[in-house]
Amino acid sequence: MIVLGLESSAHTFGAGVVKNGRVLANEKSMYRIGSGGMIPAKVARFHAENARFVIEKALESSGLGFVDIEGIGYTKGPGLGPCLQVAQLYAKTMARRLKVGIAPVNHCVAHIEITRHTEGLRDPVMLYVSGGNSQILKLVETPYLHYRVIGETLDIGVGNMLDAFARKMGLDPAWGSSVERCADKGRYIKLPYNVKGMDFSFTGLLTKASGLIEHKESNDLCFSLQETSFSMLCEATERALMLTKSREIGLCGGVAQNKRLADMLRAVAEEHNARFGCAPNEFNADNGAMIAYVAEKMLASGFSIGPEGCDVKQRYRSNEARVFR
Numbered sequence: 001m002i003v004l005g006l007e008s009s010a011h012t013f014g015a016g017v018v019k020n021g022r023v024l025a026n027e028k029s030m031y032r033i034g035s036g037g038m039i040p041a042k043v044a045r046f047h048a049e050n051a052r053f054v055i056e057k058a059l060e061s062s063g064l065g066f067v068d069i070e071g072i073g074y075t076k077g078p079g080l081g082p083c084l085q086v087a088q089l090y091a092k093t094m095a096r097r098l099k100v101g102i103a104p105v106n107h108c109v110a111h112i113e114i115t116r117h118t119e120g121l122r123d124p125v126m127l128y129v130s131g132g133n134s135q136i137l138k139l140v141e142t143p144y145l146h147y148r149v150i151g152e153t154l155d156i157g158v159g160n161m162l163d164a165f166a167r168k169m170g171l172d173p174a175w176g177s178s179v180e181r182c183a184d185k186g187r188y189i190k191l192p193y194n195v196k197g198m199d200f201s202f203t204g205l206l207t208k209a210s211g212l213i214e215h216k217e218s219n220d221l222c223f224s225l226q227e228t229s230f231s232m233l234c235e236a237t238e239r240a241l242m243l244t245k246s247r248e249i250g251l252c253g254g255v256a257q258n259k260r261l262a263d264m265l266r267a268v269a270e271e272h273n274a275r276f277g278c279a280p281n282e283f284n285a286d287n288g289a290m291i292a293y294v295a296e297k298m299l300a301s302g303f304s305i306g307p308e309g310c311d312v313k314q315r316y317r318s319n320e321a322r323v324f325r
């Protein structure tokens with residue numbers, strides 16, 4: 001089956017094409033975030049202006065035409081309302097023209113499922129880390145297949161914490177990658193460490209580190225912020241691994257592009273003789289291919305809606321979405 005996937009939950013408009021589980025194209029355009037942060041209406045306008053070009057580019061790279069598309073997936077949520085509307089509107093309009101089925105996809109589940117696919121993970125404990133989300137998940141079948149959240153942030157996502165700190169430091173607000181660069185040659189400063197079972201929280205850490213900006217070296221602060229927050233994530237994931245007796249750990253989401261976090265979690269997996277998998281960066285960044293991948297599975301299983309059934313859900317939790325084999 002040939003499926004087009006559209007993603008517009010935050011700063012990226014992505015269009016991907018998948019055929020029988022194989023990614024044929026994965027194109028995107030990304031809104032440049034200035035110091036003012038993301039204003040949803042502005043980002044949505046950017047997506048609306050770029051959507052057509054990105055979709056055409058995806059079709060061109062896949063070597064297929066508009067009429068070859070046999071199904072369409074779009075991100076239903078979670079995300080920013082006005083931004084989500086753009087992919088939904090394109091999915092509806094195109095499905096009407098092509099007379100094909102539509103699959104509404106959960107963005108978090110798409111990151112997890114594409115990682116399971118590219119890394120060949122069967123039943124892993126997944127650490128999903130992005131701007132707005134930080135969760136530890138595992139597949140359960142009660143009564144239908146879905147992800148159960150077995151640990152999560154009690155306040156903000158680790159990505160938003162790193163980004164907020166980068167802004168306070170006057171660094172480039174580039175989703176934590178500026179903190180990663182700055183952390184290169186730092187020394188450790190003790191910062192608040194908050195793990196409660198398999199849950200964790202980041203606001204205390206952010207407040208303390210922000211209060212030290214005037215008094216400590218920026219490299220030391222960035223290094224310590226990463227080491228502390230990533231250790232919290234690794235400790236909770238390790239506990240989840242032992243509790244579930246899984247033999248695999250997966251890492252996905254925007255913050256999974258951070259090499260230090262991947263190295264730390266890989267070390268946890270090795271300690272327990274568990275397999276570790278983290279997808280290539282193009283799938284950890286927001287993208288349309290992961291939406292197409294999940295949509296194809298949904299459509300092939302008969303889970304399809306018409307244009308009139310399309311909606312968006314800003315707070316669409318990962319455990320609410322059904323998973324298809």
Ligand code: FE2
Nearest residue numbers: 130254285286
């Ligand atoms: Fe994402």
